[in-house]
Amino acid sequence: MPVVTVQPEGVRIKVPHGSDLLTVLRNVGVNVESVCGGRGVCKKCIVEVVSGSISEPSSAETGIDFSQGIRLACQTKVLGDTVVKVPQASRQTKGKILEKGVAAGFDFSPAVKLVNVRLEPPSLKDQRSDMERLLESVEVASIDSLLLKRLPSRLRELGWELEAIIRDDEVLDVRPRSNRDLYGVAVDVGTTTVVVYLVSLKNGRIVSVKSDYNGQIVHGDDVISRITYAVKGYDNLKILQNKIVETVNRLVRAALDDAGCASSDVYEAIFSGNTVMLSLLYGAEVSAIASAPYVPPFRSSLCFKAREIGLETNSSAVACTLPVVSGYVGGDVVADIMVSGMHRRDENSMLIDLGTNGEVVLKSRGLMLAASTAAGPAIEGAGLSNGMRGMEGAIESVSIDVETYDVYFKTIGGKDPRGICGSGVVDSIAWMLISGILDQRGRIVDLGIPRIVKTNDAKAFTLAVNSDGRRICVTQSDVRVFQLAKAAVFSACLLLLKKAGLAPRDLSKIYIAGAFGNYVDPRSAMVVGMIPEFPLEKIVQIGNGSGHGAVMSLLSKKARGEAELIARKIKVVDLNTVREFQSEFIDSTLFPHRRREMFPKVIDAIGRRMPLLG
Ligand code: FES
Numbered sequence: 377m378p379v380v381t382v383q384p385e386g387v388r389i390k391v392p393h394g395s396d397l398l399t400v401l402r403n404v405g406v407n408v409e410s411v412c413g414g415r416g417v418c419k420k421c422i423v424e425v426v427s428g429s430i431s432e433p434s435s436a437e438t439g440i441d442f443s444q445g446i447r448l449a450c451q452t453k454v455l456g457d458t459v460v461k462v463p464q465a466s467r468q469t470k471g472k473i474l475e476k477g478v479a480a481g482f483d484f485s486p487a488v489k490l491v492n493v494r495l496e497p498p499s500l501k502d503q504r505s506d507m508e509r510l511l512e513s514v515e516v517a518s519i520d521s522l523l524l525k526r527l528p529s530r531l532r533e534l535g536w537e538l539e540a541i542i543r544d545d546e547v548l549d550v551r552p553r554s555n556r557d558l559y560g561v562a563v564d565v566g567t568t569t570v571v572v573y574l575v576s577l578k579n580g581r582i583v584s585v586k587s588d589y590n591g592q593i594v595h596g597d598d599v600i601s602r603i604t605y606a607v608k609g610y611d612n613l614k615i616l617q618n619k620i621v622e623t624v625n626r627l628v629r630a631a632l633d634d635a636g637c638a639s640s641d642v643y644e645a646i647f648s649g650n651t652v653m654l655s656l657l658y659g660a661e662v663s664a665i666a667s668a669p670y671v672p673p674f675r676s677s678l679c680f681k682a683r684e685i686g687l688e689t690n691s692s693a694v695a696c697t698l699p700v701v702s703g704y705v706g707g708d709v710v711a712d713i714m715v716s717g718m719h720r721r722d723e724n725s726m727l728i729d730l731g732t733n734g735e736v737v738l739k740s741r742g743l744m745l746a747a748s749t750a751a752g753p754a755i756e757g758a759g760l761s762n763g764m765r766g767m768e769g770a771i772e773s774v775s776i777d778v779e780t781y782d783v784y785f786k787t788i789g790g791k792d793p794r795g796i797c798g799s800g801v802v803d804s805i806a807w808m809l810i811s812g813i814l815d816q817r818g819r820i821v822d823l824g825i826p827r828i829v830k831t832n833d834a835k836a837f838t839l840a841v842n843s844d845g846r847r848i849c850v851t852q853s854d855v856r857v858f859q860l861a862k863a864a865v866f867s868a869c870l871l872l873l874k875k876a877g878l879a880p881r882d883l884s885k886i887y888i889a890g891a892f893g894n895y896v897d898p899r900s901a902m903v904v905g906m907i908p909e910f911p912l913e914k915i916v917q918i919g920n921g922s923g924h925g926a927v928m929s930l931l932s933k934k935a936r937g938e939a940e941l942i943a944r945k946i947k948v949v950d951l952n953t954v955r956e957f958q959s960e961f962i963d964s965t966l967f968p969h970r971r972r973e974m975f976p977k978v979i980d981a982i983g984r985r986m987p988l989l990g
Contacts, residue, residue, distance in 0.1 A: 400454060422449070423446075430458055463913060490541055492553060699939055793839070
């Protein structure tokens with residue numbers, strides 16, 4: 377039987393003669409994207425055959441450049457010993473940077489720790505106060521004021537043998553000695569989506585992750601509308617603060633239920649997010665961010681008692697925000713940079729955070745430039761006719777047969793389709809371009825096919841009809857909204873490059889972050905002109921960098937220090953003051969761009985009605 381060697385894993389497996397590579401890879405646990413189920417349509421199962429004996433290309437592979445050994449795994453049969461390389465972009469789980477919540481390069485040193493204590497009971501000879509007795513024993517300077525009020529009874533109930541929970545120089549709690557874990561929560565407060573990670577502070581394990589839409593969304597889709605609402609009066613500011621705290625509390629409760637632990641076991645909460653979200657969480661006025669010079673209420677990491685804002689954690693727990701850079705470049709960007717590690721590498725690189733509030737960072741030599749851009753919620757699947765968050769039933773991956781216009785899609789959890797999430801939107805629009813359903817200006821072309829229907833007098837392309845008979849479509853107005861979003865992101869990329877005197881080819885890497893940054897297919901993002909055309913193998917998807925950066929800060933004091941340094945190092949570019957911004961933005965609304973020469977491979981792929989292969 378032939379032997380297949382899978383790279384870079386180095387796994388070797390004997391397979392029956394004539395086995396298809398897609399099945400072989402699945403059997404060794406390498407899950408390759410295969411939206412069309414192996415029919416040769418989606419072109420997502422690309423592999424590189426390094427050497428060996430394999431079948432001739434099938435008709436489904438027409439148009440593929442085989443010079444680099446590129447083949448579709450589902451169409452390739454093994455005829456002899458073969459070595460095959462599976463690129464990151466073809467894998468279902470992409471760019472996983474965090475394992476157990478700690479990225480490489482950071483020690484495990486949470487600010488909250490547990491100390492076992494045995495106190496000498498007071499006597500006539502030793503009349504130190506209960507507070508002195510405890511603090512001297514654990515060599516810490518202060519105690520939480522709420523704990524102090526009930527300390528006498530707690531110490532006596534515990535019989536002077538206890539676990540002290542300490543954060544930096546403060547005792548937060550005393551509790552019976554046991555094997556009970558202690559937890560922290562890391563929270564990514566996005567304008568559209570909030571993600572809560574429940575993390576063990578004993579071993580760094582992420583025990584549960586929960587996400588939901590930000591409850592503030594009823595008061596506006598983007599940061600500008602939230603600011604507009606907040607500045608109308610203190611009551612409005614309070615309403616926005618309550619909405620985000622309610623969302624976080626609900627998610628923390630769900631995560632605790634999942635893990636079977638209590639809110640009293642949560643001792644620290646770290647919040648990452650854009651500057652407006654972090655300010656609203658704390659209840660700080662945001663009026664100064666609204667107008668030039670766009671000054672934030674605070675920049676350094678802010679730490680306060682979680683009870684001050686009504687968080688349902690241990691009553692003595694501490695909440696901290698990540699440091700922010702400016703009014704529109706927040707802690708989420710600092711977290712992204714920290715997770716990517718781009719600040720530590722001696723190379724030119726770019727980081728693109730795809731979210732309602734898109735951010736782009738360019739690192740060139742010792743310089744780090746950042747720009748913020750209002751992409752709008754379409755990128756996260758919100759605000760579209762059939763848009764939805766990345767949850768069960770959301771169409772997350774799409775391909776279209778360019779001959780029959782049949783649509784192949786994958787939903788999260790394999791459930792009946794209910795809507796389209798961010799990665800599904802990017803895929804859908806990319807494939808509509810490749811198959812000629814959309815033109816360069818973003819118009820749905822009247823091809824006279826049943827999948828193109830009229831909704832509210834405008835054209836729409838049908839991706840699926842679900843079991844309730846509901847059509848899930850991409851409408852003409854969805855495409856228009858998406859064009860503005862992708863143009864906002866791309867023009868920010870281009871203008872930062874111009875500012876540094878660089879072109880995309882001068883970059884060594886592009887990092888993609890964002891709540892759905894791990895799931896978006898970078899090939900589709902290039903086809904629609906959301907990110908620069910760039911070699912696939914140099915694109916690193918870091919996933920939810922904002923959330924992961926918050927987890928890192930929860931688990932490593934060194935990471936917190938580094939976050940402060942990063943925040944101070946970044947120079948912010950206000951795109952509104954850049955002369956070419958408006959014209960660049962308009963040019964970027966076209967697919968992929970008005971200046972087609974910037975996307976030669978994409979133009980070639982669309983011309984050949986083929987997906988981008990590398
Ligand atoms: S699974 Fe191979 S082309 Fe779709």
